[in-house]
Amino acid sequence: xxxxxxxxxxxxxxxxxxxxxxxxxxxxxxxxxxxxxxxxxxxxxxxxxxxxxxxxxxxxxxxxxxxxxxxxxxxxxxxxxxxxxxxxxxxxxxxxxxxxxxxxxxxxxxxxxxxxxxxxxxxxxxxxxxxxxxxxxxxxxxxxxxxxxxxxxxxxxxxxxxxxxxxxxxxxxxxxxxxxxxxxxxxxxxxxxxxxxxxxxxxxxxxxxxxxxxxxxxxxxxxxxxxxxxx
Amino acid sequence: xxxxxxxxxxxxxxxxxxxxxxxxxxxxxxxxxxxxxxxxxxxxxxxxxxxxxxxxxxxxxxxxxxxxxxxxxxxxxxxxxxxxxxxxxxxxxxxxxxxxxxxxxxxxxxxxxxxxxxxxxxxxxxxxxxxxxxxxxxxxxxxxxxxxxxxxxxxxxxxxxxxxxxxxxxxxxxxxxxxxxxxxxxxxxxxxxxxxxxxxxxxxxxxxxxxxxxxxxxxxxxxxxxxxxxxxxxxxxxxxxxxxxxxxxxxxxxxxxxxxxxxxxxxxxxxxxxxxxxxxxxxxxxxxxxxxxxxxxxxxxxxxxxxxxxxxxxxxxxxxxxxxxxxxxxxxxxxxxxxxxxxxxxxxxxxxxxxxxxxxxxxxxxxxxxxxxxxxxxxxxxxxxxxxxxxxxxxxxxxxxxxxxxxxxxxxxxxxxxxxxxxxxxxxxxxxxxxxxxxxxxxxxxxxxxxxxxxxxxxxxxxxxxxxxxxxxxxxxxxxxxxxxxxxxxxxxxxxxxxxxxxxxxxxxxxxxxxxxxxxxxxxxxxxxxxxxxxxxxxxxxxxxxxxxxxxxxxxxxxxxxxxxxxxxxxxxxxxxxxxxxx
Numbered sequence: 001x002x003x004x005x006x007x008x009x010x011x012x013x014x015x016x017x018x019x020x021x022x023x024x025x026x027x028x029x030x031x032x033x034x035x036x037x038x039x040x041x042x043x044x045x046x047x048x049x050x051x052x053x054x055x056x057x058x059x060x061x062x063x064x065x066x067x068x069x070x071x072x073x074x075x076x077x078x079x080x081x082x083x084x085x086x087x088x089x090x091x092x093x094x095x096x097x098x099x100x101x102x103x104x105x106x107x108x109x110x111x112x113x114x115x116x117x118x119x120x121x122x123x124x125x126x127x128x129x130x131x132x133x134x135x136x137x138x139x140x141x142x143x144x145x146x147x148x149x150x151x152x153x154x155x156x157x158x159x160x161x162x163x164x165x166x167x168x169x170x171x172x173x174x175x176x177x178x179x180x181x182x183x184x185x186x187x188x189x190x191x192x193x194x195x196x197x198x199x200x201x202x203x204x205x206x207x208x209x210x211x212x213x214x215x216x217x218x219x220x221x222x223x224x225x226x227x228x229x230x231x
Numbered sequence: 232x233x234x235x236x237x238x239x240x241x242x243x244x245x246x247x248x249x250x251x252x253x254x255x256x257x258x259x260x261x262x263x264x265x266x267x268x269x270x271x272x273x274x275x276x277x278x279x280x281x282x283x284x285x286x287x288x289x290x291x292x293x294x295x296x297x298x299x300x301x302x303x304x305x306x307x308x309x310x311x312x313x314x315x316x317x318x319x320x321x322x323x324x325x326x327x328x329x330x331x332x333x334x335x336x337x338x339x340x341x342x343x344x345x346x347x348x349x350x351x352x353x354x355x356x357x358x359x360x361x362x363x364x365x366x367x368x369x370x371x372x373x374x375x376x377x378x379x380x381x382x383x384x385x386x387x388x389x390x391x392x393x394x395x396x397x398x399x400x401x402x403x404x405x406x407x408x409x410x411x412x413x414x415x416x417x418x419x420x421x422x423x424x425x426x427x428x429x430x431x432x433x434x435x436x437x438x439x440x441x442x443x444x445x446x447x448x449x450x451x452x453x454x455x456x457x458x459x460x461x462x463x464x465x466x467x468x469x470x471x472x473x474x475x476x477x478x479x480x481x482x483x484x485x486x487x488x489x490x491x492x493x494x495x496x497x498x499x500x501x502x503x504x505x506x507x508x509x510x511x512x513x514x515x516x517x518x519x520x521x522x523x524x525x526x527x528x529x530x531x532x533x534x535x536x537x538x539x540x541x542x543x544x545x546x547x548x549x550x551x552x553x554x555x556x557x558x559x560x561x562x563x564x565x566x567x568x569x570x571x572x573x574x575x576x577x578x579x580x581x582x583x584x585x586x587x588x589x590x591x592x593x594x595x596x597x598x599x600x601x602x603x604x605x606x607x608x609x610x611x612x613x614x615x616x617x618x619x620x621x622x623x624x625x626x627x628x629x630x631x632x633x634x635x636x637x638x639x640x641x642x643x644x645x646x647x648x649x650x651x652x653x654x655x656x657x658x659x660x661x662x663x664x665x666x667x668x669x670x671x672x673x674x675x676x677x678x679x680x681x682x683x684x685x686x687x688x689x690x691x692x693x694x695x696x697x698x699x700x701x702x703x704x705x706x707x708x709x710x711x712x713x714x715x716x717x718x719x720x721x722x723x724x725x726x727x728x729x730x731x732x733x734x735x736x737x738x739x740x741x742x743x744x745x746x747x748x749x750x751x752x753x754x755x756x757x758x759x760x761x762x763x764x765x766x767x768x769x770x771x772x773x774x775x776x777x778x779x780x781x782x783x784x785x786x787x788x789x790x791x792x793x794x795x796x797x798x799x800x801x802x803x804x805x806x807x808x809x810x811x812x813x814x
Binding site for chain 2: 002008009010011012027028029031032033036048055056058065068069072073074075076077078079080081083084088090091092093094095099100104105106107108109110111112113115116133149152153154156157158178182185186187188203205211216
């Protein structure tokens with residue numbers, strides 16, 4: 001990939017359901033090694049934009065590319081390079097926490113999966129629950145499992161939908177550190193968030209997603225926009 | 232932790248809220264905008280994309296095959312379930328036995344029906360259509376149903392955990408989806424084949440076992456082929472609602488076809504005897520369709536797989552828990568248009584009661600599947616009375632009860648949704664009983680329309696339309712009350728003693744709940760049944776029907792969740808306790 005090649009490029013991307021847009025068109029590029037946050041009120045369309053970037057939703061208008069290629073999640077090449085943690089809360093009832101991570105790591109051909117999984121279990125405070133079935137986990141622990149699964153595999157782009165949800169303050173801090181490290185390792189992060197602290201710590205820029213006009217903001221303005229009563 | 236600031240340019244900047252400067256690496260360039268929406272050069276292939284920027288582990292190994300991932304998941308699930316091979320075989324044996332018993336019962340019922348129906352040789356039919364023609368029409372209905380339900384359920388899907396954990400893996404999805412792609416065609420084939428075999432072997436019973444087997448085999452292959460075809464359409468991005476609508480149209484066309492055949496004097500003397508070679512060709516064609524679908528499994532979009540898997544999971548849960556309302560919701564919502572609806576201004580609403588009525592009417596009118604169901608059910612008695620070999624008291628009674636029940640189910644959609652989410656009803660300044668009464672209006676009007684069509688046909692067959700129309704109008708509230716009672720039935724109670732049924736042992740509480748609705752329909756239709764058996768509408772019976780309808784309405788609008796027997800039992804216990812206290 002050339003240095004100038006953005007990881008994500010959305011041009012007048014219009015998203016919605018059944019041909020009806022849910023927000024104004026958004027335009028942005030996400031360079032390698034950078035993080036871009038989507039901010040906006042509840043229901044403004046942040047998750048819908050993320051789903052369009054992931055190919056889980058057909059755009060109503062405009063276009064979106066990942067690594068200079070058309071988004072197509074049916075391509076194994078796309079799935080190899082794009083990791084996502086959405087608001088899914090579904091698990092194999094018979095697989096333990098560790099087995100979910102092994103499945104993901106080995107399914108992506110990670111060599112030394114044992115060490116990687118052990119490390120992530122420790123990092124996300126799941127070591128004591130490694131042998132637990134998902135039904136025995138709290139909602140916060142399940143969230144941590146999903147985040148660990150997003151990080152256990154190779155990627156160029158990490159897409160996160162409100163990753164701070166159901167995490168305690170310490171884990172939010174750790175997540176912020178992890179995402180900063182992700183950028184330093186050359187990965188790109190696209191996240192939707194309501195957390196000003198996470199935004200300030202991780203994002204390089206932000207896109208305000210709204211009904212009337214979606215705008216590219218600096219992080220300071222985005223943090224201001226997250227204050228109560230602004231959105 | 233002291234959080235760092237993001238490291239990008241203008242990271243903390245202000246004042247760049249409007250269009251970002253051109254050199255901003257996060258802003259799109261004018262060249263990007265110029266090419267938006269216009270076909271550009273040939274898109275780059277994903278195979279040539281640069282390697283992932285972030286790697287985990289000490290390197291990479293070849294990605295495992297999809298079947299090994301599927302087998303691993305299944306093996307762990309089997310190990311944790313604790314089920315030994317003997318138990319699994321026992322379950323399979325029990326399931327096969329149950330299906331065989333159910334098939335035998337159905338065959339017996341069809342045979343009984345045949346012996347009780349009027350014996351009119353085909354060549355002696357004065358007018359109308361022949362019994363084989365009716366069976367052919369039923370075959371069309373089965374085909375439409377298979378296509379419609381197959382499309383609503385996917386037919387290929389990956390639900391819940393499979394969607395989250397499997398679809399994100401960079402493996403060939405065909406290996407993951409293969410079992411799911413075969414499941415519905417096999418079930419559809421079994422159901423379609425069984426229905427046609429029962430009708431041919433039980434109701435027609437003219438041509439011997441070989442004929443029945445060949446016809447059943449043909450039906451099974453055609454049904455499997457239809458579901459495979461729906462899978463192809465899914466892989467080509469055809470919306471599920473379009474395929475489901477095609478199936479619904481086939482169902483709607485079936486009774487019209489029967490009426491057309493009656494008018495044109497076209498009738499089948501017998502169902503065709505399918506030669507073995509044709510059966511073999513069909514089998515090869517179905518295998519080819521299956522192979523073709525297999526090659527296209529990887530082209531089905533993830534969102535389609537997720538939606539289909541979600542619907543199939545919801546439907547399977549409803550079947551396992553014997554919740555027909557949930558099953559109906561799953562099948563209806565799966566083919567609903569995602570597009571926003573035109574906002575109705577609800578000008579007809581004049582108060583809380585009319586709000587409930589208008590809401591119910593809107594729900595019904597926005598559900599084409601239920602409108603089709605209502606129309607088709609109204610035409611069933613018409614088809615029966617124009618079929619001399621069915622047009623006897625038994626045939627007409629069965630037609631009225633079955634089609635009335637099917638039609639009634641279509642009218643209760645508003646009530647079923649209100650039962651699921653009662654919060655809107657609670658916002659209205661109405662008592663629960665008043666809400667129930669208001670909810671009776673739409674099913675009542677719809678079943679009046681159904682009664683006009685059904686009882687006019689019966690009256691014409693009996694030679695006196697007006698009394699039969701009056702009887703139909705008098706009995707319409709029974710159906711509306713039954714629809715309401717079925718919609719508001721409580722969740723099945725899985726406790727209590729077991730009752731042996733052809734489908735296996737069921738707790739008495741479940742049977743009690745499942746019979747809520749059909750009980751009122753059957754008991755409330757006794758006067759109608761008496762009139763059909765007598766062949767005339769006796770005025771005294773008509774009066775009784777009016778009284779029975781009033782009782783049915785009272786029962787249907789009751790907000791009590793306990794049965795009369797429970798209430799009597801509780802009252803007795805309370806009286807005895809009171810007596811003991813005084814003693």
